[in-house]
Amino acid sequence: MVFAVISGLPTILLPNSSRWGQKIASGFMCCSTLLGLVGSGLAFMSTENPTLKFPWPSMGNSTIGIDGLSAFFLVPVFLIGGLGSLYGLGYWPQNRHPSNSKKLILFWGLMVGGMALLLISRHAMAFLLGWELMALSAFFLVTTEDNHLENRKAGWIYLISTHLGTLSLLALFSLWRWKSGSFALQPISANTLSLTMTNVFFFLAILGFGLKAGIMPFHFWLPAAHATAPSHVSAILSGVVLKMGIYGLVRWLSLFPEIPRAWGSIIIVLGLISGLAGVLFAIGQHDLKRLLAYHSIENIGIILMGLGIALVGKSYDKPVLVVLGMSGCLLHVWNHCFFKSLLFLCAGSVVHSTQTRQIDLLGGLAKSMPLTAAMFLIGAVAICGLPPLNGFISELFIYLGFFRIVANGPEGLAVAFGAPVLAAIGALATACFVKVYGAVFLGSPRSNCSDACHESPFFMTVPKFILAGLCILIGIAPMLFTDTISKAVAIWNPAMQLGSISPDSVAPLLKISILSIALIAGVLIISLVILCGKKKVQSAGTWDCGYAKPDSRMQYTASSFAQSIVMLFSWILRPHEHNPQLKEYFPKAQKMESHIDEIVLDRLLVPVSNMFRRFCGWFHRFQHGLIQHYILYILITLFLMICIQMPFKELIYHWFKH
Amino acid sequence: MIIFHLLLLILMPPLLFGVINKTKAWFGGRSGMPLLQPYYDIIKLLRKGMVFSTTTTWIFRIGPIVTLTTMFIAGLLVPMGRFNAPVSFTGDLILFAYLFGLSRFFTTAAALDTGSSFEGMGSAREVTFAILSEPALFFAFSVLVKMSSSFSLTTMLHSPFNELSVDIAAPLVLIAIGLFIVMLAESCRIPVDDPTTHLELTMIHEAMVLDHSGPLFGIISYASALKLFILGTVLLHIIFPFQIGTAWINWPLFICEMLGLAFVIGVIESIMARLQMNHVPYLLISALLFCAFGFVLLFR
Numbered sequence: 001m002v003f004a005v006i007s008g009l010p011t012i013l014l015p016n017s018s019r020w021g022q023k024i025a026s027g028f029m030c031c032s033t034l035l036g037l038v039g040s041g042l043a044f045m046s047t048e049n050p051t052l053k054f055p056w057p058s059m060g061n062s063t064i065g066i067d068g069l070s071a072f073f074l075v076p077v078f079l080i081g082g083l084g085s086l087y088g089l090g091y092w093p094q095n096r097h098p099s100n101s102k103k104l105i106l107f108w109g110l111m112v113g114g115m116a117l118l119l120i121s122r123h124a125m126a127f128l129l130g131w132e133l134m135a136l137s138a139f140f141l142v143t144t145e146d147n148h149l150e151n152r153k154a155g156w157i158y159l160i161s162t163h164l165g166t167l168s169l170l171a172l173f174s175l176w177r178w179k180s181g182s183f184a185l186q187p188i189s190a191n192t193l194s195l196t197m198t199n200v201f202f203f204l205a206i207l208g209f210g211l212k213a214g215i216m217p218f219h220f221w222l223p224a225a226h227a228t229a230p231s232h233v234s235a236i237l238s239g240v241v242l243k244m245g246i247y248g249l250v251r252w253l254s255l256f257p258e259i260p261r262a263w264g265s266i267i268i269v270l271g272l273i274s275g276l277a278g279v280l281f282a283i284g285q286h287d288l289k290r291l292l293a294y295h296s297i298e299n300i301g302i303i304l305m306g307l308g309i310a311l312v313g314k315s316y317d318k319p320v321l322v323v324l325g326m327s328g329c330l331l332h333v334w335n336h337c338f339f340k341s342l343l344f345l346c347a348g349s350v351v352h353s354t355q356t357r358q359i360d361l362l363g364g365l366a367k368s369m370p371l372t373a374a375m376f377l378i379g380a381v382a383i384c385g386l387p388p389l390n391g392f393i394s395e396l397f398i399y400l401g402f403f404r405i406v407a408n409g410p411e412g413l414a415v416a417f418g419a420p421v422l423a424a425i426g427a428l429a430t431a432c433f434v435k436v437y438g439a440v441f442l443g444s445p446r447s448n449c450s451d452a453c454h455e456s457p458f459f460m461t462v463p464k465f466i467l468a469g470l471c472i473l474i475g476i477a478p479m480l481f482t483d484t485i486s487k488a489v490a491i492w493n494p495a496m497q498l499g500s501i502s503p504d505s506v507a508p509l510l511k512i513s514i515l516s517i518a519l520i521a522g523v524l525i526i527s528l529v530i531l532c533g534k535k536k537v538q539s540a541g542t543w544d545c546g547y548a549k550p551d552s553r554m555q556y557t558a559s560s561f562a563q564s565i566v567m568l569f570s571w572i573l574r575p576h577e578h579n580p581q582l583k584e585y586f587p588k589a590q591k592m593e594s595h596i597d598e599i600v601l602d603r604l605l606v607p608v609s610n611m612f613r614r615f616c617g618w619f620h621r622f623q624h625g626l627i628q629h630y631i632l633y634i635l636i637t638l639f640l641m642i643c644i645q646m647p648f649k650e651l652i653y654h655w656f657k658h
Numbered sequence: 659m660i661i662f663h664l665l666l667l668i669l670m671p672p673l674l675f676g677v678i679n680k681t682k683a684w685f686g687g688r689s690g691m692p693l694l695q696p697y698y699d700i701i702k703l704l705r706k707g708m709v710f711s712t713t714t715t716w717i718f719r720i721g722p723i724v725t726l727t728t729m730f731i732a733g734l735l736v737p738m739g740r741f742n743a744p745v746s747f748t749g750d751l752i753l754f755a756y757l758f759g760l761s762r763f764f765t766t767a768a769a770l771d772t773g774s775s776f777e778g779m780g781s782a783r784e785v786t787f788a789i790l791s792e793p794a795l796f797f798a799f800s801v802l803v804k805m806s807s808s809f810s811l812t813t814m815l816h817s818p819f820n821e822l823s824v825d826i827a828a829p830l831v832l833i834a835i836g837l838f839i840v841m842l843a844e845s846c847r848i849p850v851d852d853p854t855t856h857l858e859l860t861m862i863h864e865a866m867v868l869d870h871s872g873p874l875f876g877i878i879s880y881a882s883a884l885k886l887f888i889l890g891t892v893l894l895h896i897i898f899p900f901q902i903g904t905a906w907i908n909w910p911l912f913i914c915e916m917l918g919l920a921f922v923i924g925v926i927e928s929i930m931a932r933l934q935m936n937h938v939p940y941l942l943i944s945a946l947l948f949c950a951f952g953f954v955l956l957f958r
Contacts, residue, residue, distance in 0.1 A: 364773070366715045377717070386760040387753060399752045400809065406800050407807045416957070419800055420793040420950070423755065427792040430763050431785035438770025438781070444713050508747035515731060515745070515753065522727035523720065530873050531719055536707030542772045543711070543869055556770070556778020564786040568939060 022094045025105045026085045029112070033082025036074060036116070043071035044484050063122040063184060068487035069254070070119045072330060073247045076337040077119065080240050081112035083341070083463035084232040090460035091348055092230055100144050104230065111137035111236070115244055124173040124183040131169065131244070135162040135212075138241055141233045142225045154224035157601070161221040165211035169248075172204040187255050187494065198256065202263060205252045206270075213245025215304065216274035219297045220601035223281075226293035227357070231348025234289055238296045239341035243333050246303055250329070253307075254492045259315040265415050268308030272421050275301030277599070279428040280569050283435070283562045284596035288347050288357045291436060292340065295383060298425060299336040302398065303329050305418060309401035314493060316410045319501055321401055326489040327503040328397030331481070335390040335474060339382040342467040346376040349460055350440060353453035359439050359558040361449050366441040368453045373441040375464040380433040382471045385426050388516030390474035397507055398422065431565055439558035446552055476516045478509045559594065566596070574603075660744045662909060667733045670913070671883035672696035674890070674920040678847075681924025696883065703876030711869050713773045721768025722870060722877040725761040729884040732757040736891045737812045739912030746812040751799050754811060755792065758844070761881075762788055769866035780865030783935070787850070787862070790942035791840045797949035798833040798840075804956050805829075815895040832952035834896045839945035841893055843938075845886035848927040850938050890919050 043066045053061050066074075085108060094101040114133030121127040139162070143155035173183065179197060180188050193201075207218070214222040222242075226234045253259070278297030285291040306329030313321025349372045350365060351357055366373035382389035402418040445451070455461075474481060482503045489503075504510065544550040566575055573596050580590030597603060622633070676693040683690025692698075710718070735750045737743040743750075766781035802814045805826060843850040846863035855861050867878050894915050933941060 364713070366717070370715075373715075381760070381763060384759065384763060385756065386763060387756055392753075392756060395756075396749055396752055400749050403749075403800070403803045403809055407803050407809070416800065416953075420796040423792040423796040424789060426756070426759060427785070427789045430759055431789060434763060434766045434770065434781065434785055438767055438778070442715065442717060442767065442771040443773030506748075508749055511745070511747045511750075512753065519727055519731055522730070523723055526723045526727060526877075527720060530723065530877070533873075535872065538707065538709045539712050540709050541711060542713055542774045544774050545776060545868075550774070552773065554775055555773045556775045556782065561770075561778060561782045564782055565789065568786065568789070 022089060022101065022105055025109065026089055029085035029109065030082045032112070033078045036078030036081075039066075040071040040074045040078070043074075044068065044487060061123075062126045064117075064120045064126065065122050066120050067491045068484070069247075069251065069491040072484060072488040073119050073243060073333070074116065076240050076243060076334060077112060077115045080236050080337060080341050081108075083466060084108070084236050087232045087235075087345055087348070087460050087463045088230075090457040091232055091352055100146070103140060104144050104233070107137040107140040108233075108236075111141065111241070115240065118244060119247065122185050124176060124185055127185065127248075128166070128169060128173065131248075132166060134241060134244060135166065138162070138237060141237070142229045144230055144233065145228070148228070150224075151228040154221075154228045158221045158225040161211050161218070165208045168204050168208035168211075172201065172208055175201065175204070185251065185255065187257060189257065195260070198260065201252075201256075202260075205249060206266075209245040209248040209252070210270075211245070213242050213249070213300050214274075214297050215245075215270055215300060216277050216297060217600055219274070219278070220598060220605060222297060223285075223290050223293040223598060224601075226296065227287055227290040231289070231344050231351060234293070235341040235344035235348075238293065238344060239337040242296055242300060243337060246300070246307075246329075246333060250307065250492060253311065254494075259311050261312075261315045261410075264308045264310075264312030264315055266308075267304050267311055268415050268418060271301045271304030271308055272418060273301070274298065274304060275425045276421060276428075277572070279425050279432060280573060281596065281599070283428065283432045284566050284573050284575060286359055286559065286595065288350065288359050288362075288436065288440065289344070290357075291359070291432070292343055292347060295343075295429070295432070296336070296340060298429065299332065299340065299383070302395065302422070302425070303332045303336065305422065306330075306332060306394070306398050306401070308415075309398065309405070310492070312405065312410065312415065313401075318408075318410075320506055321404060322493055323486075323489060323501045323503060324397050324401040324404065324506055326492055327485050327507070328394050328401060330485055330488055331397065331474075331478075332391075332394035334481075335382065335394050335471070338467050338470045338474075339379045339389075339391060342375060342464055342471065343379040343383065345460070345464050345467070346372050346379060349456040349464075350453075352456060352460070354449045356449045359436060361447040362440045363446040363552065363555065364442065364444040365453060369441075369455050371455055371461055372464070375468050376441060377437060378468045378471055380437050382475070384430045384433055386430070387512070388472075388475045388519050390471045390478075393474060393478045393509070393512070395422065395426070396512070397503070400507055428565070431562075435558050435561045439561065443555050444552040446555065446557070476513055476520070478513060479504055482509065572599075574599075659741050663734075663738055663741065663744055666738060666909075666913070667730070667884075667887070670916070671887040672700060672880065674886055674916070674923075675883050677917055677920035678924040678927065681921050682928050685925070685928035696879070700876045700880050703879070704873045706872040708872035708874060711772050714771045714869070717764075718768045718771040718869070719874065721764045721771075722867075722874045722881065724764040726877050726881045726884070728757040728761040729881050729888065733884060733888050735811055736888055737815055737895070738891055739894075739915075740816070740908045742812045742816075746810050748809045750810050751803075751814065755795055755799070758885075759788075759792070761885075765866060768870075772869045774868065776865050777868055780862050780868075783862045783938075784866060787843055787938060787942055790939060790946055791843050794836050794840050794942070794946040794949045797946070797953045798837050801829050801833050801949070801952050801956060804953075811892075815892065829952035829955045830896055830899070832948045832955070834893065836945040836948035836952065837889075837893050837896065839941060839948075841886070841889040842923070842926075843942055843945075844889055845882060847886075847923055849930050849933045849941065852932045855932075887916070890916060894919060 053063050085105075088104070088108070092101055092104060111134050114130045114137060116130070118127050118130030118134065121130060139155055139159050142158055143151050145151050146155070175197070177183050179193055206215070211218045226238050229237060275298050278294050278301055282291050282294035282298065285294060306325045306327075309325025310322045310329060311325070313319065313325055349369065350362065353369065354362060354365075356362065378389065382391040385391040385395040399419055399422060402416070402422065406416045406419065486502045542550065544554075566573055575594050575596050577594040578592065580592055582590065673693070673696070675696040679695070680690050680693055732754050734745045735743055735754045737746075762784065766784055769777040769781040799814075803809060806814045808814050842848075846853060851862040851864075853864060855864070863882065867875065870878055894912070898915055
């Protein structure tokens with residue numbers, strides 16, 4: 001088996017330490033990428049699902065294997081693993097970051113290896129091993145620059161939340177072992193589990209996998225961790241590691257032959273909340289990478305909607321819904337991985353050349369970094385789900401699923417509101433990315449941060465080109481990927497005969513692709529006719545309504561662009577504003593600032609844990625650190641325990657009688 | 659049929675602006691500009707040179723072109739009157755709505771490219787109002803999908819009117835009102851936006867295109883007429899669920915309906931003032947609620 005070899009490869013990176021170490025490490029990563037992609041390709045081609053058994057004394061035999069579903073998720077792991085380490089050559093060169101570069105390279109490899117292991121394991125404990133390897137490496141990657149307080153804080157919050165997730169997974173797998181008799185992740189036959197048990201499994205899985213995937217109430221660790229990590233780490237965290245939570249959920253739900261009817265709706269509602277709230281919070285952000293991190297929550301929401309539609313289909317026995325929902329879910333996993341990594345890599349290039357992540361300090365970068373600007377544009381159009389790029393295709397599946405539920409049932413009003421909410425999410429995402437793209441790349445520079453900026457080096461540009469190419473390819477030729485998707489869908493749902501229903505029989509992929517190509521061709525032709533004609537073209541300053549000396553500080557900023565939307569949704573965003581008071585006739589210079597808190601972390605978890613700490617502070621009175629006191633406590637406790645043994649009744653009678 | 663469709667799609671839109679202007683002039687007691695003046699304007703603009711701001715990049719140049727192309731493709735998906743659309747497939751309604759989104763992305767990005775605060779303001783408002791109008795559009799689509807059990811614009815817009823009962827008529831009336839408001843907002847007419855005020859802080863669409871000139875501005879004017887025409891075509895199906903006689907009379911009927919719609923818009927523009935800018939969201943929320951109630955009515 002090629003795959004065992006591959007997942008071992010990244011660990012060879014251990015001994016690298018010299019300046020060449022990074023290049024060798026990247027070379028290894030690229031090799032593992034190539035082998036991994038070839039392996040996944042083979043898995044897609046082959047008809048049987050090979051498995052391999054390893055003896056693991058304490059746990060019974062451990063099985064690893066690969067099927068359509070694993071291979072589907074392996075593709076982003078290896079692709080971003082390789083491309084990210086290439087990007088790291090330019091972004092985080094060893095000679096410029098001697099103190100933490102080694103750590104980054106080591107844990108990068110370990111994380112990719114861990115993810116590969118969890119994807120191919122068919123055994124709960126092996127799965128958990130890969131899971132922890134990934135989660136702990138991710139902690140060290142988030143805290144790469146551990147000399148900053150902000151990064152350490154983000155890292156700790158991440159560590160706490162990931163352990164909470166692991167705890168619930170541990171409970172989940174132990175219960176599974178107890179009920180099904182083995183740690184093997186194999187579908188169980190119907191009627192072996194009681195209804196309560198099935199539901200306990202479901203909610204534990206949502207908690208455990210949802211914490212990793214960043215579903216809305218469990219997303220609190222995500223924005224800070226993704227914003228502070230180095231950009232290629234953010235790319236893999238957001239593009240791939242979150243998807244492991246989704247993979248866990250998808251794989252876990254595939255084990256149940258019968259799905260209670262409420263599950264689909266619960267997952268869809270969670271998806272709608274994550275999608276809407278994620279994009280709303282994204283709009284209010286001032287930090288480029290934090291904004292992208294909130295968009296990951298939004299996209300996880302969209303992926304969950306697909307999964308929910310598939311569950312509804314499974315529980316009501318409607319195969320078309322299963323195909324639509326699962327195709328949308330899986331394709332959006334790929335798509336989000338491609339365009340979000342692309343956006344993070346572009347954001348990394350911006351940070352690399354301007355040294356700031358503050359959107360309102362940037363501007364006009366399209367002139368000095370034309371390639372990055374063009375790549376970011378592709379990513380932005382794709383993430384908004386607009387044709388002719390890939391985001392549209394996966395959202396099309398999900399929309400069709402929603403409309404099918406509306407038209408043919410099963411009846412359920414809550415779920416039927418999905419399509420308009422998804423439309424609102426799309427419109428909000430468009431607003432957000434117009435804001436980012438306009439403020440960062442268009443207009444003129446807002447501060448001197450942009451003075452020294454330059455186009456990224458070669459190694460940082462190549463990965464972006466590959467990812468952008470994939471976005472365009474899936475957008476204009478989605479038919480090429482239907483076999484892969486239908487294979488994974490069939491693995492997810494073995495019981496139902498999906499044979500005749502393939503993704504392109506339920507969605508008009510060919511016609512979409514023709515129209516997309518027509519769209520691109522139309523734009524190109526009209527551009528050629530209009531812009532390359534022999535018209536007189538003049539250059540002048542921007543017309544500012546007759547104002548004599550417009551300067552770049554008078555531009556509309558990203559914050560003011562978002563302000564009307566933030567005000568519209570201030571009931572959930574609750575922005576903090578500090579407005580200056582101008583009193584005298586000649587007021588001094590004043591500053592105005594506004595920011596938006598992270599809702600779950602800053603408004604719920606921090607106050608609650610502070611209250612808890614204050615409550616526990618009461619016990620401090622007994623804890624002086626004096627050993628004599630503690631011995632006294634032991635004595636008192638002992639005395640009390642002896643007292644309990646006393647026959648009180650007789651004692652009282654004895655003392656108080658006449 | 660396809661030739662008729664294309665001819666109308668290409669030639670008719672500017673006429674709507676002509677009719678609207680003529681109506682407004684008639685209300686104001688003026689004789690107004692010639693009916694075909696929008697055509698003359700566009701032709702004149704196409705022959706002129708262009709001025710580009712030094713701050714702009716290729717985004718600024720490509721913005722209007724993307725808008726025109728998307729509008730044209732969206733026009734191919736919509737059936738006119740009783741006739742089928744040239745291109746029709748399952749799920750084309752989603753493509754239709756998202757093409758509008760694409761054009762909005764590029765129009766607003768092109769506006770931000772100039773670095774002018776007026777254009778920034780215009781595009782901020784445009785994207786804000788879209789957040790309310792897009793869900794309204796999808797609620798209306800959901801109503802039609804539910805009524806017709808089909809997922810393409812042609813069958814969806816044709817089928818519910820075969821048998822007209824109260825059950826169907828009530829949601830249709832509600833979404834017709836909602837869609838009418840959405841149409842006014844999307845094509846930037848009074849009471850949401852005033853296309854005749856040029857240098858005011860209150861405008862939306864005109865503020866975004868301040869810096870465009872020559873052929874690109876001609877394309878913008880044409881594309882906004884096209885947008886009004888396409889949204890009007892969708893709306894007419896819901897307002898006039900009638901079918902008269904043979905095919906050849908349906909084309910003139912459709913043209914008359916369209917001109918009538920333009921006349922109504924002209925009347926509204928003559929008798930109403932533009933809303934205060936911070937009241938516009940309320941209008942759009944009411945459109946959203948109309949469509950949502952139409953949807954809920956179906957699930958009684």
